[in-house]
Amino acid sequence: SAGDHQSYMSYCLTLAQKSPPKPTNYRVGALLLDASQNKILATGYTLELPGNTHAEQCCFLKFLGKHNLPQDSEDRLAEVLPQNTILYTTVEPCGKRLSGNLPCVERILRIGKGGEGKGGIRKVYVGVKEPEKFVGENVGRQKLEGAGIEVVLVEGLEEEILKVATAGHVEEKA
Numbered sequence: 413s414a415g416d417h418q419s420y421m422s423y424c425l426t427l428a429q430k431s432p433p434k435p436t437n438y439r440v441g442a443l444l445l446d447a448s449q450n451k452i453l454a455t456g457y458t459l460e461l462p463g464n465t466h467a468e469q470c471c472f473l474k475f476l477g478k479h480n481l482p483q484d485s486e487d488r489l490a491e492v493l494p495q496n497t498i499l500y501t502t503v504e505p506c507g508k509r510l511s512g513n514l515p516c517v518e519r520i521l522r523i524g525k526g527g528e529g530k531g532g533i534r535k536v537y538v539g540v541k542e543p544e545k546f547v548g549e550n551v552g553r554q555k556l557e558g559a560g561i562e563v564v565l566v567e568g569l570e571e572e573i574l575k576v577a578t579a580g581h582v583e584e585k586a
């Protein structure tokens with residue numbers, strides 16, 4: 413129900429607050445949920461793991477760790493993720509990164525939507541669309557929907573999410 417989405421999203425927001433502020437990214441929190449069991453599979457926040465990592469990326473890496481799979485086997489996540497896995501993230505998955513690192517939309521597409529006996533990410537709940545500050549308009553959402561992965565905006569926390577996300581940014585001089 414909408415209440416559950418809001419509670420999972422506000423949990424992601426508390427995770428985002430653990431992220432060390434930086435002027436060149438957003439502080440984001442994310443979690444992977446097994447929607448069939450209502451069980452959180454992994455949580456993550458920006459820079460939680462070494463290597464300029466994104467929140468969503470940290471969820472994937474931590475889930476691999478739980479299944480004793482090496483950190484470079486994100487391409488095997490579909491083998492171990494439940495079919496009905498949902499990703500919650502306070503800011504929509506990135507479609508392009510100034511660093512040139514693999515965007516999270518590509519990481520999600522590589523996992524796929526699952527089904528027919530395969531694991532995958534069926535749906536992504538996002539707290540806000542990515543602002544256009546770093547990479548212009550984020551068109552990742554269309555790519556995900558094109559792959560059958562539904563992207564849903566969970567409303568109500570936008571202001572707090574953006575405040576946390578941009579805490580490391582230098583205020584624009586008025």
Ligand SMILES: Nc1nc(=O)c(N)c(NC[C@H](O)[C@H](O)[C@H](O)COP(=O)(O)O)[nH]1
Binds near residue numbers: 438468503506508546
């Ligand atoms: N969804 C999402 N999760 C994150 O954990 C995060 N940091 C961003 N941020 C998006 C933003 O576009 C990139 O942070 C910049 O483009 C800089 O790229 P790097 O982060 O240095 O790879 N977006």
Ligand SMILES: [Zn+2]
Binds near residue numbers: 466505517
């Ligand atoms: Zn990302």
